[in-house]
Amino acid sequence: MRTGLGGGRIIWLSLLTAFLAACHEPGNTRSVQAKAAVDSDVLDFGEVPVGQWREKVVRLRNVGYVPFHALEALGLKGDPSYEVSFEGEGRVMPGDEMRVLVRFHPLSEGTLEETVHVTTDANSGREHTVRVQGRGVPLPVQISPAVLDFETLEVDSDRTLRLTITNPVDLPLTVTVKGEAADAFSTDTITVPPLSTHQLEAKYLPRALGDMRALVEVRPCASCTPSTAELAGRSVAHAFAFDPEPVPFDKIPVHERTKSFTRARNITWRPVTIQGLSTSDRSFTPLAPMSAQEVKPGEKVELPLEFAARYSGPNTGLLTVGYESDKPRQAQVMLDARGGRPALAVAPVALDFGELPVGGKVGKTIRITNSGSTGNLYFRGVKGTGAAQNFSVDVLLRGKQAYPWKAGTAWPELGADDIPIAPGTDALDLTVYFEPQAEGSWQATLVLVSDDLFNPNREIVLTGRARSTGPCVYELTPQPLLDFGNVEPGRGAVLGFRFRNPGRAECAVKDIHLSNDGGGAFFMPGGKLAGGVVPYDTAFSAMIAFRPPAAGEFHGELKMTVNNPAAPTVTLPLHGVSLATCLVAAPSFVDFGPIRYDCPTVPRRTLISNQCAAPVIVNNTALGAGTSDQFQLVTPPALPRMLNPGEGFELEFTYSRTVLGQHYSPFFVNAEQEPSPLLVPLLAETNHEGLQLDRFIQGTNNQLDVLFVVSNTTTMEPYQARLKAALPGWVERARQAGVDLRMGVTSTGLAARASVCAGPSGGGDGGRLVPVDGRRARAVSSDSPTAAETLQANIDDTGLCHNLVQGLETMRQAISSPLATSADDPRTPLPNDGNLGFLRPTARLAVVVVADEDDHSGFDPESYVQFLQAVKGTGMAHRTQLHALVPTDNSCTTAGPPGPRFTTVAQRTGGAAQSICRGDYGPFLDKLLQRADGLQADFTLSTTPNGTEEMSVRVQGVRLPEDQWTYDAARNAVIFRGAAVPTAGQTIEVRYRSACGVVPPKAP
Structure with missing residues (x-):
């Protein structure tokens, strides 16, 4: 900046100078010259925030004797961050000073340098330079708040908040948003005016998810370090x-x-x-x-x-x-x-033991399974209520492994030590006994207890009837004891007992067991027997085995109870010895096996030899007391007889086969100096003669009984709807084809689930046709004009409330006694809820299962196959099929994955198994109509005949000529020819003699 004097002043000063020069000597002129000096040649402003002002002074002094004028002060570099000016008038009198003001106003950061140039008209010190420096530093701008938190927003929503910015300088401030998430934030202002306080609106609008951060940057220059405030926000998908x-x-x-x-x-x-x-x-x-x-x-x-x-x-x-x-x-x-949590499944859920004499005992087995798919179910015990004193239970069995009841518990409340049952094929079997103490009808409830979270208790209704009978008269052989003689250590032997009723009253026998097993030396190979009824002039036999655990003498006892109040307990002592012996029998027993009493017996032999190093003298042989006198020694040996080492002799036996049943007799061989005789068991069984009578009933070519077994679980709604939709068209097609249908519906619910299922059966129809209360027809004929509608309503009655599919067992209950043969189910309080009249003897039978998961009845599928094959009688197996609409693949999601039980029974009975996922069930049902056509011409025999010489065929009691039928040995079937095929409902009888076993030629 230049500061100068006016023109008038310059002229005046020139005149004054000339005057003085004229008055003095030339040597004195210098002493009155103007002389200028500055007090500093360097100014340092230090650090100054950008935009702020700092001021420093350079003093220009007059150190001469005459005034001078300050002509100009300016920055030679022209840096706008500096301003230079004189303070006051330009004339500087001797001894006075002029202040040169230097102001520093940094416009950028960093070191800023300038050179201040001062000029005067002084004679001395006409020009001066001062080096000026300063450093621009960041300007602190007040921003409030320091952190602006928008909190949490949903993506694609926005929120606006305010920032207060105070501009302390005379420069405008620029506002920008920076940072990785800067795109999510924005401001409404880009400039803050000088020396002002401004309310700035900031907006957060996230387009992505996550925590986001950015900065509001405020700066007085483009290269300046900004003052910042943090912008924070979080974006979420939803609130x-x-x-x-x-x-x-x-x-x-x-x-x-x-x-x-x-x-x-x-x-x-x-x-x-x-x-x-x-x-x-x-x-x-x-x-x-x-x-x-x-x-x-x-x-x-x-x-x-x-x-x-x-x-x-x-x-x-x-x-x-x-x-x-x-x-x-x-x-x-x-x-x-x-x-798939573990769930308790039981089959059957009702046991009817029929009628027994007082004092009798009969058992039936129930199967306990885990119908879940993940984790073990734990079985915890049983309880009996009602007339429980007439019933009892055995120990639990898994195969042959027994699980004793918890110590300290007794019927009618028995505890178990949390027995695990795995999903799938694992099962426990529990035998329940009916052993009436007095005559009358008795009913009890067996409660099975488990850790099933939702249904820890399952109830099974037990019914039975007892009649009075006279005291039992019996014969028990052998007597006075069952003697095993000597059985060499490490070996075993089998004999048996026979119980016969020679009296006029029936015998009720129960609890046939070993009361003393001689420390484990004796056992019953078939296990203990619950008992049964032995009518007049009949008998039963059972085996007892002796396997001594060590050398020595052993005593045991067989025990049973009979219906004779004066002497109810029957015992048979058991005796056996196990000592080393020189005598050996090869084979060690003689077994004739089962023999028809009209077929010849092949004699059987054994070799008695001396296996010691010294001679042995055999001094006696004898048949001991057995169950009968059916065995004979053909040629008794001459005794006594010395046997040298390795020497022996044969014994040949025959068997009379005049008494039906199993027979056991001991044969003893005595040697001198051996205390007990060697035992050779004799075993045989006599069966009936080979005259065989097979009976058949000819079915019709237009009758079909159809039992729909429809799952009533909670997931079946769409599948029940598809079945109902298919019925009207199917029934109409049956009418047009001339097929007479009789249709019934039952559910897969075996036991009631009354807490969830409504209706009289509580979802547990147990094989009864629905509706169980008879408010609508239960056995529906296709002749009815409302057949389809009635059937649809009956399917609705099965409900959608149950949790357990036991369709195979409900099927068996539906078409077997007592339901199939009674108008009323004796096990329930509802009247007239039996299925009598549904099955027609002459009609084919189709069972149609519709379920969205596999069966959980527990028993092996083969048992249901054999049941269905026998429903229509011997040789009529092909007139009954089970068909299944069940999960067979993964074409849709169902309550359970494809399983083997329903499909196995369908395949084994000649039925079809197709996916329940199919949209239209009509074509599947149409195949049932095709199976109902045609009269049966071939009838398979129950055993193999020994030829056709003694074979005769009768229809309705009339013997047919042999040219009207033939026997096909390859199929073991009688086949009717042409017009001789029996008509519907006719009874067929085939009489023949079954073949005896082939008798091998006798060795010479």
Whole structure:
């Protein structure tokens, strides 16, 4: 900056100078010259924030004797960060000073240098330079708040907050947003005016998810270090955080229900309003509507849910929470549940023991299984209620492994030590006994207890009737004891006993067991016998084995109870010795096996030899006391007889086969100096003669009985609907084809589930045709104009409430006694709930199972195959088939995966098994009509005949000529020719002699 004097002053100063020069000597002129000096040649401003002002002074002094003028002061570099000026008038009198003001106003950061140039008109010090320096440093700008937190927002929503910026300098401040998430933030202002306080609006609008950070940068120059405030925000997909997430549900059996919940917390800054809840899988159901419910920021609401397991294994879904915030939105949380928890399954669920004499005992077995698919079920015991004193239970069995009841417990309440039952084929068998103490009808309830979470107790109805009878008169052989003689250590032998009733009254025998097993030396190979009824002039036999655990003498006892109040207990002593002996029998026993009494007996032999190193003298042989006198020694040896080492002789036996049944006799061989005789057991069984009579009933070519076994579990709604939809067309096609249908429906529910299932049966129809109360026709004829509608209504009556599929057992109950043969089920209080009249002797039978999971009846599928093959009688197996609409592949999700039980029975009986996932069941049902056509011409015989010489064939009692039928040996069947094929309902009888076993030629 230049500061100068006016023109008038310059002229005046020139005149003054000339005057002085004229008055003095030339040598004195210098002493009155103007002289200028500065007090500093360097100015350092230090650090100054950009935009602020600092001022320093350079003093220009007049050190001469005449005034001078300061002409100019300026920055030679022209840096705008510096301003230079004179303070005051330009004339500087001698001894005075002029202040040169230097102001530093940094416009950028860093070191800023300038050179100040001062000029005067002084004679001396006309020009001066001063080096000036300073450092621009960042300007601190006040921004409030230092952190602007937008909190949590849903993605694609926005929130605006304010920042206060105070500009302390006379420079405008620029505002920018920087950082990785800068795109999510914006401001409404880009410049803050000088020396002002400004309210700036900042907006957060996230387009992605996650925590986000950015900075508002405020700077006075483009290269300046900014002052900053942090911008923070979090973007979420929806307004709610769920706890727990995923929502857990208990592992439960298929068709059971369980409840759970999650808490939804509003994690956003704004209140939201829930509009409704929905799930992606109908297995999950919200239990609260939650409509128009406001949830404030940070507030939690509880969302209760229910899970109904519709299939076994993992089951997941989504709960959708519809809500309103800045716009309609949705929040979703995963639902995690697993079906297949261990569940108790029992078959059958009712036992009718029929009628017994007082004092008798009969047993029936129930099977206990785990119908779940994950984890063991633990069986904990049984209880008996009602007339439990007339019933009892045996120990539990898994195969042959026995599980004793918990010590200290007794019937009618027995505990078990948590016996595990694995899913699948694992099972426990429990034999239940009826042993009436007095005459009359008796009923009790057997309760099975397990750790099944939902159904820990299963009830089985026990019924039986008892009649009075006279005291039992019996013969028990052998007498006075069952003697095993000597059995060499390390070997064993089998004999037996025979119980015969020679009296006029029937004998009720029970609890046939070894009361003393001689320390384990004696046992019954077939196990203990529960008992039974022995009518007049009949008998039964059973084996007893002797296997001594060590050398020595052993005593035991067989014990049983008979219906003779004066002497109810019957015992038979057992005796055996195990000592080393020189005599050996090869074979060690003589077994004739089962023989028809009209077939010849092949004599059988054994060799008695001396296996010692010294001679042995055999001094006696004898038949001991056995169950009969059916065995004979053909040629008794000459005794005494010395046997040298290795020497022996043969004994040959025959068997009379005049008494039916099993026979056991001991044969003893004595040697001198051996205290007990060697035992050779003689065994045989006599059966009836070979005259055989097979009876058949000819079926019709247009009659078909159809039993629909429809699952009534909670997941069956779509499949029941498909079955009902197929029925009207199918029934009409049957009418057009001339097939007379009789149709009935039962469910797969074996036991009642009254707490969940409504109706008179509580979901446990147990094989009874529905409706069990008879309010609608139960056996529906296709002749009825409303047949299809009635059948559809009956399917509806099965319900959708049960949790256990036991279709094979309900099928067996439906078409066997007492249901199939009685108008009323004697095991239930409902009247007239039997199935009498459903099965027609002449009609074919088709069982149609419709289930979305496999069977859990427990018993081996083969037992149901054999049952179905026998329903129509001998040789009529092909007139009964089971057909199954069940899971066979993974074409749709069902309550259970494909399993072998239903399909195995279908295949083994000649029926079809197809996927329940198919949309139209009509074609599947049409195949049943095709099987109902045609009269049966071939009838398979029960045994193999010895030829056709003694074979005769009768129809309705009339013997047919041999040219009207033939015997096919390859098929073992009688086949009718042409017009001789019996008509519907006619009885066929085939008489023949069955073949005896081939007798091998006798050795010479």
